[in-house]
Amino acid sequence: MSSSPPSRGRPRNPRSHSAIVGAAAELVVEVGYAATSIGAVAARAGVGKDTIYRRWPGKPELVFEAVFTTTDNAPTPDTGTLAGDLTVLLQGLVDEFHAPAAAAVLPGLLADFAADPVLKARIRSDFLAPSKERLLIVFERAVARGEIAAETPVDLVLDTLAGAVFFHIGLVGEHPDPQLAALLAAVVAKGIEVR
Amino acid sequence: MSSSPPSRGRPRNPRSHSAIVGAAAELVVEVGYAATSIGAVAARAGVGKDTIYRRWPGKPELVFEAVFTTTDNAPTPDTGTLAGDLTVLLQGLVDEFHAPAAAAVLPGLLADFAADPVLKARIRSDFLAPSKERLLIVFERAVARGEIAAETPVDLVLDTLAGAVFFHIGLVGEHPDPQLAALLAAVVAKGIEVR
Amino acid sequence: MSSSPPSRGRPRNPRSHSAIVGAAAELVVEVGYAATSIGAVAARAGVGKDTIYRRWPGKPELVFEAVFTTTDNAPTPDTGTLAGDLTVLLQGLVDEFHAPAAAAVLPGLLADFAADPVLKARIRSDFLAPSKERLLIVFERAVARGEIAAETPVDLVLDTLAGAVFFHIGLVGEHPDPQLAALLAAVVAKGIEVR
Amino acid sequence: MSSSPPSRGRPRNPRSHSAIVGAAAELVVEVGYAATSIGAVAARAGVGKDTIYRRWPGKPELVFEAVFTTTDNAPTPDTGTLAGDLTVLLQGLVDEFHAPAAAAVLPGLLADFAADPVLKARIRSDFLAPSKERLLIVFERAVARGEIAAETPVDLVLDTLAGAVFFHIGLVGEHPDPQLAALLAAVVAKGIEVR
DNA sequence: TGTTAAGCGAGACGGTACGTCGGGTCTTCTC
DNA sequence: GAGAAGACCCGACGTACCGTCTCGCTTAACA
Numbered sequence: 001m002s003s004s005p006p007s008r009g010r011p012r013n014p015r016s017h018s019a020i021v022g023a024a025a026e027l028v029v030e031v032g033y034a035a036t037s038i039g040a041v042a043a044r045a046g047v048g049k050d051t052i053y054r055r056w057p058g059k060p061e062l063v064f065e066a067v068f069t070t071t072d073n074a075p076t077p078d079t080g081t082l083a084g085d086l087t088v089l090l091q092g093l094v095d096e097f098h099a100p101a102a103a104a105v106l107p108g109l110l111a112d113f114a115a116d117p118v119l120k121a122r123i124r125s126d127f128l129a130p131s132k133e134r135l136l137i138v139f140e141r142a143v144a145r146g147e148i149a150a151e152t153p154v155d156l157v158l159d160t161l162a163g164a165v166f167f168h169i170g171l172v173g174e175h176p177d178p179q180l181a182a183l184l185a186a187v188v189a190k191g192i193e194v195r
Numbered sequence: 196m197s198s199s200p201p202s203r204g205r206p207r208n209p210r211s212h213s214a215i216v217g218a219a220a221e222l223v224v225e226v227g228y229a230a231t232s233i234g235a236v237a238a239r240a241g242v243g244k245d246t247i248y249r250r251w252p253g254k255p256e257l258v259f260e261a262v263f264t265t266t267d268n269a270p271t272p273d274t275g276t277l278a279g280d281l282t283v284l285l286q287g288l289v290d291e292f293h294a295p296a297a298a299a300v301l302p303g304l305l306a307d308f309a310a311d312p313v314l315k316a317r318i319r320s321d322f323l324a325p326s327k328e329r330l331l332i333v334f335e336r337a338v339a340r341g342e343i344a345a346e347t348p349v350d351l352v353l354d355t356l357a358g359a360v361f362f363h364i365g366l367v368g369e370h371p372d373p374q375l376a377a378l379l380a381a382v383v384a385k386g387i388e389v390r
Numbered sequence: 391m392s393s394s395p396p397s398r399g400r401p402r403n404p405r406s407h408s409a410i411v412g413a414a415a416e417l418v419v420e421v422g423y424a425a426t427s428i429g430a431v432a433a434r435a436g437v438g439k440d441t442i443y444r445r446w447p448g449k450p451e452l453v454f455e456a457v458f459t460t461t462d463n464a465p466t467p468d469t470g471t472l473a474g475d476l477t478v479l480l481q482g483l484v485d486e487f488h489a490p491a492a493a494a495v496l497p498g499l500l501a502d503f504a505a506d507p508v509l510k511a512r513i514r515s516d517f518l519a520p521s522k523e524r525l526l527i528v529f530e531r532a533v534a535r536g537e538i539a540a541e542t543p544v545d546l547v548l549d550t551l552a553g554a555v556f557f558h559i560g561l562v563g564e565h566p567d568p569q570l571a572a573l574l575a576a577v578v579a580k581g582i583e584v585r
Numbered sequence: 586m587s588s589s590p591p592s593r594g595r596p597r598n599p600r601s602h603s604a605i606v607g608a609a610a611e612l613v614v615e616v617g618y619a620a621t622s623i624g625a626v627a628a629r630a631g632v633g634k635d636t637i638y639r640r641w642p643g644k645p646e647l648v649f650e651a652v653f654t655t656t657d658n659a660p661t662p663d664t665g666t667l668a669g670d671l672t673v674l675l676q677g678l679v680d681e682f683h684a685p686a687a688a689a690v691l692p693g694l695l696a697d698f699a700a701d702p703v704l705k706a707r708i709r710s711d712f713l714a715p716s717k718e719r720l721l722i723v724f725e726r727a728v729a730r731g732e733i734a735a736e737t738p739v740d741l742v743l744d745t746l747a748g749a750v751f752f753h754i755g756l757v758g759e760h761p762d763p764q765l766a767a768l769l770a771a772v773v774a775k776g777i778e779v780r
Numbered sequence: 781t782g783t784t785a786a787g788c789g790a791g792a793c794g795g796t797a798c799g800t801c802g803g804g805t806c807t808t809c810t811c
Numbered sequence: 812g813a814g815a816a817g818a819c820c821c822g823a824c825g826t827a828c829c830g831t832c833t834c835g836c837t838t839a840a841c842a
Contacts, residue, residue, distance in 0.1 A: 008835080011834060156363075164355040171309050184355065192386075248805085249814090253803090439790090504756050547772075579776075635799095635800085784840090797827090804819105
């Protein structure tokens with residue numbers, strides 16, 4: 001039943017792993033995504049470049065792990081109304097995208113993922129999966145309450161919400177409109193409600 | 196009031212300009228944005244690198260001009276309803292983002308713009324200005340028809356629409372959902388209507 | 391008089407030894423001395439790198455043992471004349487240096503030995519010792535025959551002979567002049583004879 | 586009649602050339618041939634690595650030019666006897682090989698040349714050409730004086746002399762036997778004389 | 781018989797150098 | 812002074828070896 005391989009040879013040093021991830025997270029906020037080089041990460045982590053390439057195929061994958069591994073354990077909102085749930089959910093998205101490391105990294109990181117066919121497929125799964133999970137539950141409740149139709153297209157709504165937040169924070173403005181979450185939630189909730 | 200410089204010495208060759216822009220547009224679809232270098236553009240255009248740097252500060256500005264200078268002369272839609280107008284407007288946005296050159300370039304280009312404080316300020320003006328202009332007119336008509344309130348936040352709606360389209364096309368999927376424009380327009384129109 | 395250590399623990403596997411030496415000898419003729427790495431030798435021998443480093447300090451010593459351990463049991467020539475003896479002796483040197491492995495290895499190997507003060511001292515003893523031994527006997531007989539003086543400088547003559555052969559084969563030409571041994575022997579014999 | 590090309594573009598900076606050659610000559614005596622890297626040469630010369638690779642294919646060619654470009658304008662000896670001429674000629678060879686830079690470089694450099702088929706062909710022409718020229722003249726005079734036969738094999742003698750000196754200095758001993766030139770000249774002269 | 785020390789294959793580790801490429805600047809000659 | 816050409820310094824790339832280390836395991840001599 002054990003899924004672990006026989007593990008021959010010297011095992012990888014877990015301290016190196018966290019040192020690398022930490023160094024990447026620091027560098028990325030200090031100099032930006034584009035100016036963060038594998039060599040610089042290795043130097044700051046006190047590690048050889050090989051040790052990085054042995055674990056990650058390249059900068060995008062490394063930075064993704066370094067920045068977006070805040071184990072997303074936020075509870076699914078349950079305010080009683082679709083608009084309320086969406087507001088909470090969106091505020092979480094805003095906070096996540098607005099964190100220093102994420103803001104420094106998101107545009108370049110998404111561009112690198114989009115440029116590689118293999119990575120491109122991971123955008124939805126890696127970046128949006130947790131949000132989609134919560135959104136599904138929120139929708140289920142809204143359906144049960146009769147607020148929205150059962151066939152409401154989750155992916156389209158998610159693209160809309162995430163795209164709006166990403167555009168607003170990552171590309172357009174430095175500081176997000178504090179009402180962004182509420183306004184957007186209100187518009188979208190009203191837009192998809194059955195009446 | 197004349198803004199033309201005294202223009203001493205040899206005037207700039209306008210053929211070089213179009214050769215450069217053309218070469219950049221070609222390269223960008225052939226090898227992608229990241230792999231397009233100024234040197235390669237210069238070589239294909241039969242031009243020295245300086246001739247490029249004399250006209251553009253760098254790759255982002257050059258590529259932007261090369262890809263997004265389809266003189267946007269599409270007429271502002273006037274279908275009689277907000278949802279109809281938004282659908283037409285969104286379909287234009289989808290078509291623009293889905294064009295080969297634009298799709299190849301958008302994520303990387305926006306990332307480079309976002310990474311530079313000077314360029315970041317130009318995203319709204321350079322990328323979204325034409326759409327915003329048309330959206331304003333559409334909104335004016337909708338206000339006149341009593342569909343929406345006068346103080347409807349244009350920028351927020353524009354971020355939402357553009358973000359959704361950008362996410363859907365540029366980052367997530369290869370081929371846009373053919374109903375994307377209609378669905379999104381319906382949701383947003385209903386979401387911002389007064390009743 | 392036995393210098394063998396108490397030999398605790400698992401004894402070294404003699405099969406590994408010969409596998410390593412064999413792999414090194416093969417690689418050296420296939421890819422050359424410079425391109426032969428310890429890692430590649432270990433991989434071909436089916437052995438860990440440490441098993442090599444446990445037995446040899448580095449590539450030069452390993453390759454030397456792999457290539458120059460043709461137990462030199464050729465008999466000392468005794469043709470009756472100094473020139474004849476030198477010819478036989480030189481032909482042996484030519485054959486030894488001209489062997490594929492030796493030719494592939496000699497320049498680089500000697501360079502590595504020369505670059506290391508410790509190894510440098512071993513060039514005379516390790517590479518030239520067998521030849522010197524035979525040359526001494528040849529000289530003794532020639533002195534007894536009255537052909538040469540007793541104080542003829544063996545080392546100088548040996549350097550001359552070995553240097554000439556090394557230069558001719560290892561550095562300058564691919565195929566040695568078939569008369570090299572005879573001509574060189576004739577010149578040197580005549581040059582050091584008493585009359 | 587002009588053999589210079591049209592010379593388009595910015596001409597190569599001759600100061601860079603000499604800075605590189607100088608840095609290489611210094612490094613080679615300080616750390617040895619093997620430990621001299623192109624990157625280190627570039628750093629010391631205040632030059633980019635490209636600037637080196639633009640002019641030389643690799644380390645061997647660069648170091649050769651850096652160390653062996655002492656325009657060999659020594660006059661051909663004319664002492665009246667073959668042995669005398671050879672002594673002078675050999676002493677020149679000894680001095681050349683014994684110079685710090687040459688001694689530090691010769692074994693490794695010759696090994697690198699010997700390992701590359703293209704470079705291997707240049708050993709005779711680049712390293713031995715000047716000596717061969719002088720040796721030819723010395724032989725002509727000796728033939729005229731009746732000391733040696735007209736068909737005396739120059740290349741064989743040259744290999745012998747150079748090989749002996751190289752072996753004695755470069756590989757075997759640190760300090761050359763002060764009598765090396767005289768002894769070797771005497772032996773070889775006597776060995777090839779007609780009587 | 782059980783302990784212990786070394787050998788062993790595998791492969792991770794921190795380094796260093798490789799040779800190439802792109803960036804943005806400069807320096808030449810020609811138009 | 813624009814332009815084509817290309818040299819220049821810089822720094823990052825991803826790879827290859829170096830020689831050492833750390834695993835789990837095996838193999839003997841010693842207690």
